[in-house]
Amino acid sequence: EAQVTQNPRYLITVTGKKLTVTCSQNMNHEYMSWYRQDPGLGLRQIYYSMNVEVTDKGDVPEGYKVSRKEKRNFPLILESPSPNQTSLYFCASSLWLAGWNEQFFGPGTRLTVL
């Protein structure tokens, strides 16, 4: 089954404790992206990757890191989480020409930073 998976789905952590949210897709998509969703603010892009070893900042990259060592995986790293990073996070993937193609979203990760 073609899909985007994320882990964990729910996470409660404390300020400053490094964490990684994994994202994997099995559709051989070149483009992957991370979004955060906050009430009243919609979906805001954090980082995106056009292909292996190619990443770039989205609209709200501060406090996040990403890596793209393999085509199928695109982990999101919070080196020192803070309460303002409490949010619902979505990973998405699509074929090339990212904005021109349907984006397939993962199930989401609800993160709470205390």
Added chain:
Amino acid sequence: GENVEQHPSTLSVQEGDSAVIKCTYSDSASNYFPWYKQELGKRPQLIIDIRSNVGEKKDQRIAVTLNKTAKHFSLHITETQPEDSAVYFCAASRSRANSKLTFGKGITLSVRP
């Protein structure tokens, strides 16, 4: 960069009525306009999209219209049903490699039974 705005932010309609959700965009070079639906607790999913070489596209009860001159596009849902209740996001993008999809803030549609 692109700025996409949706209005209204919430919309309530009676079951069976039509609903219209409008979006405006700022980048005149944008030429791809998708709509995503997010049901409560679920992930966003594409429901319909339109490219700038057409003015209207229909798929059963949903349709999207595009006015490039005015830089706005709209989602039309006819014969609304309770399962249409969701958050709807419009988005805009250029059609080129490394183009970014910019989302609006979302509209919550409630269909009253």
